[in-house]
Amino acid sequence: MRATQATLTGGPAILADRVTAALGQPARLGIAFSGGVDSSVLLALAARALGPARTLAILGVSPSLASDERAAAHAVSASIGAPLVELETREGDVAAYRANGPDRCFHCKDELFTRISDEVADRYQLTAIAYGENADDAQRPDRPGAKAATNHRVLRPLAEAGLDKADVRTVARALGLASAEKPAAPCLASRIPHFEEVTPEKLRQIDTAESAIRALGFADVRVRHHGEIARLELPVTDLPLAVAAEVRGRLLDAVRRAGFRFVSLDLAGIQSGAFTLPLVGHA
Numbered sequence: 418m419r420a421t422q423a424t425l426t427g428g429p430a431i432l433a434d435r436v437t438a439a440l441g442q443p444a445r446l447g448i449a450f451s452g453g454v455d456s457s458v459l460l461a462l463a464a465r466a467l468g469p470a471r472t473l474a475i476l477g478v479s480p481s482l483a484s485d486e487r488a489a490a491h492a493v494s495a496s497i498g499a500p501l502v503e504l505e506t507r508e509g510d511v512a513a514y515r516a517n518g519p520d521r522c523f524h525c526k527d528e529l530f531t532r533i534s535d536e537v538a539d540r541y542q543l544t545a546i547a548y549g550e551n552a553d554d555a556q557r558p559d560r561p562g563a564k565a566a567t568n569h570r571v572l573r574p575l576a577e578a579g580l581d582k583a584d585v586r587t588v589a590r591a592l593g594l595a596s597a598e599k600p601a602a603p604c605l606a607s608r609i610p611h612f613e614e615v616t617p618e619k620l621r622q623i624d625t626a627e628s629a630i631r632a633l634g635f636a637d638v639r640v641r642h643h644g645e646i647a648r649l650e651l652p653v654t655d656l657p658l659a660v661a662a663e664v665r666g667r668l669l670d671a672v673r674r675a676g677f678r679f680v681s682l683d684l685a686g687i688q689s690g691a692f693t694l695p696l697v698g699h700a
Contacts (some may be wrong), residue, residue, distance in 0.1 A: 419498045420461040420592040421469065429591035435578035436588075437466045443545035448539060449529060449571070450474035450501065451492055452490030455549030455582075457497070457596040458589050459575055463547070464499045473541055474501040477529045479508060480620040481604040493596050502541070506532050509617065514606075516614050519561070521606060526562035539675035547572035552581045561692045600637040601689065609642045611692050620675045622647075629671035633664065637687060645678035653686035 425433050436459070440446070446463055450456045456474075464472045474494045478487065494501040506528050508514045514524040533546055533689055550573040554560050570682060575585060588595035594669055605620045605627075619642050626640040626647060635658075639650040649672070658664055672680045 420594055421465045421498050423592045429588050432584050432588050433462055434461045436574050439574035439577040445471050446545050447473045447475050447546045449548040450476050452493045454589050454599050455551050457493050457586055457594050458585050459549045460499050461497045461592050464497055464631050469499045472499050474499050476503050477506045478503045479506045479615045481606045483624050486579045486602055496627040504532055515615050517611055523561035523565050526565035551575045551585050552579050626672045626675035647672045647677040647681050648681045650683045650687045
C-alpha cells in the first residue's frame with residue numbers, strides 16, 4: 418500500500434494535520450528531496466493533501482550525492498507515488514563551496530534552490546518550494562543551508578508545524594515509509610575537514626569506501642577524509658564487529674581499494690556535526 422493511502426489515527430494523524438496546515442494550498446508544490454526520512458515524510462504528506470499531480474520531488478544530483486542515496490531516493494518516491502525529477506547542481510563550480518568553510522552548506526543549498534528557480538519552477542509550473550527542515554534542525558547552529566532557504570523563500574512545513582526528528586519518524590512509521598528508520602545521511606562533502614578543498618576525487622573516494630562498507634553489513638557509516646587516512650565512524654554498537662577477525666581484513670581491503678593508504682577506526686562512533694560545531698562555538 419502506498420503511503421498516500423495509509424490510514425492515520427491518534428498521534429500520527431494530529432502531527433500530519435499540523436504539517437498539512439503549514440503547507441497551505443499551493444497550486445503545485447516542489448519539494449527538495451533527498452530520500453531521507455524528513456523529506457520523505459514531507460513528500461508523502463504533501464501528496465496526500467494536494468494529490469500526486471500537484472506534488473513534485475526534486476533530487477539534486479552532483480558528486481556530493483552518494484550513489485546509494487540516489488537509488489534510494491527514487492525507490493522512496495516511487496513507493497509514495499509522487500513523481501521525481503533529477504536536477505544537476507554545480508556547487509563544485511562555486512569557489513566558496515570548494516573552500517569548505519563552515520558555511521559550505523549555505524553555498525550548496527543556494528545552488529540547489531537557484532537551479533530549482535531557474536530550471537524547474539517554470540517548466541513544471543511550481544507555485545511554491547519546500548524542504549525537509551525539522552524543528553530540531555531549526556535549533557542547530559551548524560545548518561547554514563537554512564539561510565539559503567530563507568533567501569529563496571523556501572517553505573519548511575515540518576519545522577513550522579513543530580515536528581522534531583522523533584515526531585517525523587513516528588509519522589514515517591505510520592505511513593509505512595521505508596525510510597522510517599533510515600540513519601541520517603549528510604552529503605559526502607561533510608566528511609572532509611573544513612578548509613580542506615572539496616574535490617570530485619575526494620568525494621568519489623568517500624562514496625566508494627562507504628558503499629563497500631555498507632555492503633559488508635554496516636548500515637550507518639561515515640568515512641572521514643584525512644588525505645591518505647580514512648577515519649571510520651560507525652555506531653558504537655558496531656565497533657566490536659568491525660574489529661572481529663573475520664571482518665577486519667575485509668573492511669581494511671574495501672577502504673584501501675577506494676584509494677586510502679591507512680584506515681583508522683574512531684572509538685567515539687558516529688559524530689554528527691563534528692567538523693562544524695566547534696567552529697560555530699558549540700563543542
